[in-house]
Each structure stands twice: as C-alpha cells, then as structure tokens.
Amino acid sequence: MLWELIATIFAGLGAAGIALAIRFISRKKAPRWLIPVFAGLGMLSFQVQSEYNWYQHQAGRLPAGVVVIRTVEQRAFWRPWSYIYPQTLRFIAADIGNAAANQRNNAVWLVDLYLFERRLAAKRVPQVVHCQQQARTDFTENLQIPAPGEAVSPAWQKLDDNDPLLVALCQRQTS
Incomplete structure (x- = not known):
C-alpha cells in the first residue's frame, strides 16, 4: 500500500x-x-x-492449478464510474491442483479456497467437498466424513449442479 x-x-x-x-x-x-x-x-x-x-x-499471478471460481463486482456512490463498469474488488480461487481425495471415501475432496480482497492479505479456507452428493463444509478436526453411499450430515451445505467449485473440482478429478 x-x-x-x-x-x-x-x-x-x-x-x-x-x-x-x-x-x-x-x-x-x-x-x-x-x-x-x-x-x-x-x-x-x-x-x-x-x-x-x-x-x-x-x-x-495465481500458480498453475489454482482456479478462480467466483468474483464479486462492486458499485459505490463515491465511485460513480462503477455504476457504468463495476469493479472486481474481491474474488475466490480454489487450489484444484493440490486437492486431496479422502482415503475412506474417494468422492470427498479436501481443497483450499483463497479469499482475495483489494488491499487485504489473502485468506486460506480449507473446504471439504463431496462430489457425489454435491455438498461442501468447512474442514475441522471434528468433521465426520461419510462412508461411501452414506448421506452427509446437516452441517454440510448443498451446492447447485453448476456451482463453480463443484464443476472445477469434481469434473477435473473424474477426467
């Protein structure tokens, strides 16, 4: 700065x-x-x-294997030009290249998300994604990984079929 x-x-x-x-x-x-x-x-x-x-x-500047999955465009009254052309001041990137499959259930992947915001340091957020059940949750020590065919707990958040994280991670891992 x-x-x-x-x-x-x-x-x-x-x-x-x-x-x-x-x-x-x-x-x-x-x-x-x-x-x-x-x-x-x-x-x-x-x-x-x-x-x-x-x-x-x-x-x-992102290394190979890190994919931008979401951008956030902002408009502000103190930046009147942003109403014509919104500014991207935040985005989320996923480290797909270093994602790791779970040993117990290979449909579950551990992936790091990086949250970038203008003038702030990037934040790393580890996420667990279940490709078959289209759900994700935060990685914690108490996380219970479901066995193959077992339903995920309510702590997991369901994702849309076209969610960028799900598409980037699960389609890449199946190919």
Whole structure:
C-alpha cells in the first residue's frame, strides 16, 4: 500500500508537470489553476486505473492449478464510474491442483479456497467437498466424513449442479 501511495503522488506530480509545460508553451497565458487540477486528475486517474487492473493482475499471478471460481463486482456512490463498469474488488480461487481425495471415501475432496480482497492479505479456507452428493463444509478436526453411499450430515451445505467449485473440482478429478 505504501508503494501505491508513492505511485499516486508521482502520478500527480507528472500530471502537474504536464500542466506546467502547457503554461510554459502558452507563455503563461494558461491559467495557474490548471496545475492543481491536472495533479488531482492525475492522481484520481491512477487510482481508478489501479483499482480496475487489480483483479487481472492478481488472477494472472495465481500458480498453475489454482482456479478462480467466483468474483464479486462492486458499485459505490463515491465511485460513480462503477455504476457504468463495476469493479472486481474481491474474488475466490480454489487450489484444484493440490486437492486431496479422502482415503475412506474417494468422492470427498479436501481443497483450499483463497479469499482475495483489494488491499487485504489473502485468506486460506480449507473446504471439504463431496462430489457425489454435491455438498461442501468447512474442514475441522471434528468433521465426520461419510462412508461411501452414506448421506452427509446437516452441517454440510448443498451446492447447485453448476456451482463453480463443484464443476472445477469434481469434473477435473473424474477426467
């Protein structure tokens, strides 16, 4: 975040420099208020650009086997441009490449989900997914893995047929 602040300041200084050049070329006929206006617009433009490019940058840095399964687009009144083009400021990625099948029931997989949010550190959340019964639950020490053919407990959350986690994990594991 410190580097982003420094880059924002330099974007403002660069834009102010453009305004100074305009004043120099016009032999100081351009108004003086152009300098702070350009500086402010430069800083605002840099911030908007960095917020819109954050998701592509983060998703592009994910290692092989880690798949983005959900994005969250946000709109905010203090960002009026986000109503035209919403910003992706959060997303969830699943580490499909390192998912591990349960030894007792090979339809049950342990997979790590990573929660990414702008300006926050990523959070790792281990999940257990039952491919046949289309359900998931948090991984805990007290978790009871159902035997093959046995129904899952109410602690498990049912997933839709087209849930991105279920599709990414279970279809990859069957192929």
